[in-house]
Structure formats: C-alpha cells, structure tokens
Amino acid sequence: MKSYGKAKKIALLGLDGADPMFMKKLIAEGKLPNFKKFMESGAVAEDLGMLGALPTITPPNWASLATGAWPNTHGITCFWNHTVGNPLDILDFGWNSELCKAEYIWDAFDRAGKKSIIFNYPTSWPPTNNNAIVVDGTSMFCNLRGYIDYEKFFECTEGDFPVQVIPHEADLSGTDCRVEGEVTELKAEIKNFDGFGYQHPGCVTAEGGSEEEADSAKCDRVIAPIKAAQGWAKETAGAKEIVLILNDGQIRRYGLIVADDGKNHNRLQIFVNKKDEKPIGEVVLNGWSDWIYDSYHYKDENKPVAYKVKLVELDAEGKTMKFYYSFALDLKPQNYFSPLEIGEELYKAVGPMMQPSNFDRHNDIADTIVLETMEEMYHWQVKAQEYLLKNKEWDLFCSHIHGIDMLNHFYLDYTIPATTPNYERYQGLILKMYQITDTYIGEMMKLLDENTTVVIASDHAAIGRDRHIIHPLIGDMWGFNVGVLGELGYTKLKEVKGKVEIDWENTLAVAQRATYIYVNLKGRDPQGIVEPEAYDDLVRKIIDDLYAYRDPQTGKRVISLALNRSDMEYLNMGGPHCGDIFYMMEPEFNRTHGNGLSNMSLNGYSLKCLFMMAGAGVKKGEVMQRRVRIVDVVPTLCHLAGAPMAKEVEGGVIYQSLED
Structure with missing residues (x-):
C-alpha cells in the first residue's frame, strides 16, 4: 500500500x-x-x-x-x-x-x-x-x-499556641490512580474502620469503599500562630511573623508578613533565617510565588529542592492567613x-x-x-x-x-x-x-x-x-472485596488480636481486585481448602449466586456478566494473572471506571x-x-x-x- x-x-x-x-x-x-x-x-x-x-x-x-x-x-x-x-x-x-x-x-x-x-x-x-x-x-x-516534602495547607491565626501539624495518610492503594512512595509488591490487609481500607490494598468490610475515599483530602494541614515580628535583621514597621515547620519537622523556615503600603498586609516573605537580608521567596495575596530554591535534609544528606507557595487569604491587619505549599521537588533525581x-x-x-x-x-x-x-x-x-x-x-x-x-x-x-x-x-x-x-x-x-x-x-x-447509591462491596480494584462474598458465605473473617483477617481455613473463595473471584484451591493456592474435584461445581455455584444477588438498597441486580476461566478467553482474559471468575457490573453500580465493558455509557x-x-x-x-x-x-x-x-x-x- x-x-x-x-x-x-x-x-x-x-x-x-x-x-x-x-x-x-x-x-x-x-x-x-x-x-x-x-x-x-x-x-x-x-x-x-x-x-x-x-x-x-x-x-x-x-x-x-x-x-x-x-x-x-x-x-x-x-x-x-x-x-x-x-x-x-x-x-x-x-x-x-x-x-x-x-x-x-x-x-x-x-x-x-x-x-x-x-x-x-x-x-x-x-x-x-x-x-x-x-x-x-x-x-x-x-x-x-x-518529591522530598509533601504538599501542605497552612491555616494561620494571631495568637500564642503550639504549631499543630496534621499529616495526610499515605495512599498506597491506587484509589484514584495515585500511589505514593516506592512500591512493587504489597500484602493485602483488612482495614476495618468506618468502611474502607486505605493505606494498603485490603478488604472492604463495611459500607463504603475506596472510591468514596477519593473524595477526602490528602494534604498535610498546618495550624500555626501569627505573632508580632521580633529579632529580624531588618525591622519592618507593623510586620508579623510565622514559623513554617517543613520536611517532616526537620527544618524551619520563617515567614514575614508585610504591608507594601505600610498599612494593609498583602505579602508573605520566606526566609531561611531571621538574620538573612533577603528572602528565598515571596508571594502576594491571591498570587503564586516563583520557584523557591531551598535545601532540605533527606536520608542523611542535604538535597536541593524547589517548591512554590500560593497566598490565598490574608486579612489587611495580618491577623489571619492561609497559604498553600506545593510538593518540594528533589532537584537531584x-x-x-x-x-x-x-x-x-x-x-x-x-x-x-x-x-x-x-x-x-x-x-x-x-x-x-x-x-x-x-x-x-x-x-x-x-x-x-x-x-x-x-x-x-x-x-x-x-x-x-x-x-x-x-x-x-x-x-x-x-x-x-x-x-x-x-x-x-x-x-x-x-x-x-x-x-x-x-x-x-x-x-x-x-x-x-x-x-x-x-x-x-x-x-x-x-x-x-x-x-446516593452505595457501592455493593465488590468490584474495588485495590485488594479484596469481602462484602458480597461474605454475605453469600464464601469468604469468612476472624479477629486476631483486635485485627480483622480472612479466615483462610474456612474461606472457599475471595473477590480480589476490580473484576476477579478466586477459588481458594488446594494444591494451587498456599491457603487452599477447596479440593480440585470440587472446583467446577463451586465456580458454577458462585456464578449462579452472583447473578441472583440483589443490591439491598435498590433491589436491582448488581452483576451483569460472570464468566469462568474458559469463557473469559472470549473477552481476551484468562491465564495466570486472572481469577477463576471474571465479572462485570451493571452500569449504575460501577465505580468511576474498571467494572464495566469498554462500550458502557x-x-x-x-x-x-x-x-x-x-x-x-x-x-x-x-x-x-x-x-x-x-x-x-x-x-x-x-x-x-x-x-x-x-x-x-x-x-x-x-x-x-x-x-x-
């Protein structure tokens, strides 16, 4: 051609x-x-x-x-x-x-x-x-x-109180396709708190799921006092100060809040030390700073970093202030x-x-x-x-x-x-x-x-x-889904030292990742209890039960399609990295993506x-x-x-x- x-x-x-x-x-x-x-x-x-x-x-x-x-x-x-x-x-x-x-x-x-x-x-x-x-x-x-330091949102109020740092919880799940840190392999765990596991691929054991977690904040919060400026190299009339605790508390930077017109506070300047003549960066109200180049201590060495700041609120008297501090990027990758x-x-x-x-x-x-x-x-x-x-x-x-x-x-x-x-x-x-x-x-x-x-x-x-439709507890991509298979009697839980775990000795099958169910098969799976000769009948029964399952809130069928290992080959699935059952969900029960056919709307x-x-x-x-x-x-x-x-x-x- x-x-x-x-x-x-x-x-x-x-x-x-x-x-x-x-x-x-x-x-x-x-x-x-x-x-x-x-x-x-x-x-x-x-x-x-x-x-x-x-x-x-x-x-x-x-x-x-x-x-x-x-x-x-x-x-x-x-x-x-x-x-x-x-x-x-x-x-x-x-x-x-x-x-x-x-x-x-x-x-x-x-x-x-x-x-x-x-x-x-x-x-x-x-x-x-x-x-x-x-x-x-x-x-x-x-x-x-x-990055070396995580993004933060500073909420500052005039007063005399200790700085409070509220760290985000590291997300290794991939809930919204974001995974923090060095990750190659994880052991799925049950996290039995208020509906969803969050730090690791794990098991959903109550109402809710990681899609809901995607709506919650994942930014460090810092609540800090604003005080009258004292001990600076250059005195500025009416200026106020804050302390920025950064780099997991290992360093401090000093913020000087000033008024360009001498009356209305509108600018935040950031210094390494109060005795420095010049700031390393500054930002005006409703604006972004330029890149601020700094040095942080990380893994036993000093690292050059870069970050930006946005000043989103500052009252004219300098009594309240809010600003955003971006991820601090390691400049020596x-x-x-x-x-x-x-x-x-x-x-x-x-x-x-x-x-x-x-x-x-x-x-x-x-x-x-x-x-x-x-x-x-x-x-x-x-x-x-x-x-x-x-x-x-x-x-x-x-x-x-x-x-x-x-x-x-x-x-x-x-x-x-x-x-x-x-x-x-x-x-x-x-x-x-x-x-x-x-x-x-x-x-x-x-x-x-x-x-x-x-x-x-x-x-x-x-x-x-x-x-307003609560996701049935199946079809979450980040680990186990205990809910539906627990209701159907295939997955059993036990409590060990106050922690919920899968009771492998009594579990016939588990729902794992977004679309798979695995039989707990003896001779293949290290925890296996299902005899190989019972495998086919069990797979058929699970598929029957999936089609029969109804959402308790709406009464509607949840599963639109469920296929065994042989049949899933028609959809180009199967092999050693797929489950024993591949399933899809009805549109109204889908998460943002992952549980529906590619032509779904x-x-x-x-x-x-x-x-x-x-x-x-x-x-x-x-x-x-x-x-x-x-x-x-x-x-x-x-x-x-x-x-x-x-x-x-x-x-x-x-x-x-x-x-x-």
Missing part, C-alpha cells in the same frame, strides 16, 4: 481517562478547537472511540495500546497484578514493565535500530531497551515520587529517568515540574489550586517534551498525561443534575480540565510535522453515577477509549465505519513506519484510515 513506510516518525499522545462520547459533544459546541482541527485533518471512528481492553483500568489498557496484545497475552490484568500460585493476598504493582510478557512497540523499533522517547507512559518503567530515553512511567504524573542525567538536564533546560495538587475537594480554594497546579504541570510537560523532541534523536515518541482521569475521580459523580444541586460547578471543573488538555494538544501539534503520524488516544474513560459519559489519527499516510477528514480496537494501534503504526511488528501483536492494521 501507498501508506506503508510513509511516516518518518510516529507520535502517540496518551490522555488518561479522555471520554470520546463527552468530547464529541464538547467539540460540536466549539469548546475544543484543537481537537476539532485534529479530527478534521485525519481519521476517526464516528463516535471518536475505540474498544479497550478489560478491565477498563489504566495499566492493562496502556500495555495493550503499546504492545498490540490483549491482557491474557501481555499479562497485566488490573491496577495491581496477581500471579496464580502466590498467596491470594500478595499483589504486584501493575505499572511495572517487568510484568509485561509482550513486546512493546519501542522494543520492536529498537530491533530496527530506531530510537524512542517514552515520556511518563504507564508500564514503561523500568526501561526495556538501551536505545530509548525514558522519563518515568510509574504513576499519574512525571516524577510523582520525586536518583531514579525514574533513563539515562539518569536526563532528569537534571530537563530541570536546567525547562525548570522544575509542579506536581498537581491532591488537596481537598468541594471548596473553591482547593479546586482552584488543583486546576492551577494541573495546568502548570501540563505546561511543563509541553516544554519538557519540546526540549527532548528538538534536541534528541527519535523515531517514536510515546507520552501520557493523567489530568482528565484524576478529575474524573474527584468530580464526575457530582456533575449529575439529578443528584447534585450545584452540578454546574462540577461540570465547569470537568470542562476546564478538557480545555487545558485541548491547549496541550494544540501546543504539541506545533512540534510535529507533516512527516509524522500522530495518534491521540486514551486507555478508558469514566462514568458519573448516582452518588451512563448519564452522558462512557467507558470508551478515545482514538484519533492524523498525519503521514492517514486520510484527511475520514470518518470510519469500522470499529477500532485498542490492539489495532500498534500494528497500524508499525505499518506506517515500515518498522517490524511487535512480536505478540494480536490486532490488525486500520486500513480504512490509511491512504490508498
């Missing part, structure tokens, strides 16, 4: 959580001009979508998009992975490239001597070849684990860049990155900070990618950014008019996130020429549901993957009638580049989109 080898370069722009159904509406309303321009210059399906892999969760879908293989082939089957034969409560972090058994497109390009830049692409870390520049790929945003020196090179070329805030929900101050930090991260990623694309050799560029999915978890359920009185506020927040993304696409397209084929894609989308939103393609070798203005699948992207791009096919490709070239 004329299109074979037509593209000199390939670019894949990944937008986590982008919903083609919702975007088609926004494009028609003229709210996404850059997406509209791209769509009209290339090829799309009529609904702008493609069918994704199951479950509709980040790691398995990005792995399928980069390998052209389904989950039962590449082996990444949820946010967390499990390998048959390991204890049922041992899970592996699903973003790990070492779990992937299929060849990535960048490794296929490497076989042909072609070079790649992989920018924060899920499941790409650790790097799989030496001919690629790899920037992170272990979390939502680039170098999310590269030790990991997540390959080659390692790329990290410092990017910081020198384009400056530090702002991690999007994980601050409070449902108040204007927090929502503004979330969007402003998000917009700055998107702007930084454009600059960083521009630097690499212009200064490094490349034939393939794959990138990923996660803002839409993050805000889907935060706000999407609140956009439904029937259940949220101020729904327009939340619709506005979601719209703003899509518009930030539209600007990002417009800036990226300026960097890519007519000899490049560009694909814009997402891994899944998200649905908004009735907030509800309340104007869908779980479909976005697919748009334009550039070298691609028809212009083409609306295809065929259904594109997520595994079709890699073979199409390999074809256009004249590159070797990835070895485990299971999709086909999207010929209908290509020039004859």
